[in-house]
Amino acid sequence: MPKWIVALDLQPSSHGAVRFASWMAGAGSAPHDLELVGIHVIEREQLAPIFRLQSPDEVGRRAQQALERELDEAAMHEFFAAQRVALGARAHEVLEHEAAREHADAIVVGRQMASDSIARIRLGTNARRLLRALPVTVIVVPPDYAKLPFGAGPILVATDLGDDAIAACRFAREVGTRMGRAVIAVHVIPAIDPILRAYLAEGPWFELGEQEHARGLSQLHAWLHQHDLGGLEQRVVQGSTIEEIGKLAVELRAPLVVAGARRLPTVLRTFVGSTAASLAAELPVPVAVVPPT
Numbered sequence: 015m016p017k018w019i020v021a022l023d024l025q026p027s028s029h030g031a032v033r034f035a036s037w038m039a040g041a042g043s044a045p046h047d048l049e050l051v052g053i054h055v056i057e058r059e060q061l062a063p064i065f066r067l068q069s070p071d072e073v074g075r076r077a078q079q080a081l082e083r084e085l086d087e088a089a090m091h092e093f094f095a096a097q098r099v100a101l102g103a104r105a106h107e108v109l110e111h112e113a114a115r116e117h118a119d120a121i122v123v124g125r126q127m128a129s130d131s132i133a134r135i136r137l138g139t140n141a142r143r144l145l146r147a148l149p150v151t152v153i154v155v156p157p158d159y160a161k162l163p164f165g166a167g168p169i170l171v172a173t174d175l176g177d178d179a180i181a182a183c184r185f186a187r188e189v190g191t192r193m194g195r196a197v198i199a200v201h202v203i204p205a206i207d208p209i210l211r212a213y214l215a216e217g218p219w220f221e222l223g224e225q226e227h228a229r230g231l232s233q234l235h236a237w238l239h240q241h242d243l244g245g246l247e248q249r250v251v252q253g254s255t256i257e258e259i260g261k262l263a264v265e266l267r268a269p270l271v272v273a274g275a276r277r278l279p280t281v282l283r284t285f286v287g288s289t290a291a292s293l294a295a296e297l298p299v300p301v302a303v304v305p306p307t
Contacts, residue, residue, distance in 0.1 A: 016188075017049040018153075019113045021105070021123040022097070024054060024084055027138065028124040030159035032085070034300050035122045036093040038193070047192065052097035053112050054081045055105040074099055106143040113150050120151040120302070125294070137295045145291045148275055148305045151185060154294035165299065167267035168196035168247070172259055172293070173274070175201060175237045182274035182304040183243050189270065189302075198247040199238060200262060202255040203230040227252065256292050263299050272302045 020035045022028050032052075039048040056077060064073060077099045085094060102108035113121050126138030137145070137154065144152045171186035173179035183199060190197035203226060230250040238244050251258045263271050273290040294301040 015047055015049050016120075017051065017116055017118045018120045018122055019109060019116060019118045020050055020052045020094070021109055021121065021140065022052045022054045022081060022084065023105075023124065024080055025124075027126055027157045030157045030300075031122045031124040031153075031155040034153075034155045034159060038189075039093045049095045050093055051112070051116055051118070052081070052085065052094045053109060054097070054099045055108045056099060056101050057105055058101060058103055070101075074101070104143075106140045106147070109140070109144065110147060110149045118150060120153055121149075122153045122155060125154050125156050137291070141294070142291070145275070145288070145294065145303055148303065151302055151304045152294075153270075153300055153302045155300040156298060159298075159300065165263075165267035165269035167269070168198050169193070169270045169272065170198050170200050170259065170263055170266070170268045171246070171272040172255065172289070173199050173201055173234070173237070174255075174289075175233060176274075178274040178276050178306050180241050180243075180274070181307045182272050182302075183238070183241070183246060185302065185304045186270075186272040187243065187246065189272075193269075195269070196247055198249050198262075198266070199234065199243070200249045200251065200259060201230055201234040202258050203227075203250060203252050205252045205254075255289055256296055259293060260297050263297055268299055270300050270302060271297055272304060275303050275305060 018035060020031060022032065035050050039050050054077060056073070081097055081099060085097060100108050100112060102111070109121050109123070112118070121144060123141050123144060125141060141152075141154050145154075169186050169190045171179075171183050173183060186197045227250055231248065234248050234250055238246055238248065249262070251262065259271060262268070271293060273293050275288055275290040290301070290303040294303060
């Protein structure tokens with residue numbers, strides 16, 4: 015049975031993550047075939063002033079009560095096989111440790127800012143650090159997702175036809191099978207340079223676009239069959255990856271977008287942007303970032 019770690023921070027930013035994970039655990043073709051373990055991390059530095067007034071045992075007891083109250087109020091307690099409080103130096107390191115200890119398949123974490131917020135940083139420290147390390151699949155959920163109806167459409171998986179996308183497509187297929195949802199592999203190809211429009215009549219211009227689309231679709235079809243993923247539906251769009259995937263997710267009412275990511279050294283991840291991380295930061299739906307096999 016798959017197992018997911020769900021980060022619970024007792025703040026509104028985690029409400030979307032809790033609701034999404036609970037829905038995934040309870041709405042599949044075989045309800046409760048996904049095990050959820052809720053982890054609330056208390057960072058030691060936060061507690062330094064408190065320990066002068068209250069014992070660590072009492073702090074832990076109160077935190078556990080708050081955690082259970084949070085799940086009860088959200089009517090999500092029944093979906094969690096376990097929930098506990100963990101103490102550590104850094105929250106993302108504790109979540110990584112718990113995922114390894116539980117042999118979990120994914121970590122679900124809330125995003126700091128809503129999709130319509132005007133903010134330069136939306137992911138939050140722990141989500142960014144988890145995406146850099148990518149110990150297992152990391153699913154980032156917008157906080158306002160708790161207020162929205164879950165998409166009734168297909169699961170989308172982005173692929174650039176590279177090896178990094180193979181595991182992402184397989185993860186999307188597994189989730190789609192469990193949820194009884196179609197899975198669409200989306201390949202975004204660059205838009206034709208608009209400067210060429212000046213050199214072509216209207217007919218050849220549109221024909222060029224159709225040729226590029228057909229070539230992209232042929233490449234996607236061949237890539238999927240090469241990796242035994244031929245059962246996925248296929249879609250090719252032209253433009254910016256973030257923008258086009260986002261538009262499709264809203265248009266098709268996708269409950270989840272999946273993307274692959276390369277395993278890079280942590281230092282390099284700090285300076286190199288990631289399409290998967292950008293999707294997780296921008297999209298109004300949960301985004302699962304899957305490490306390569």
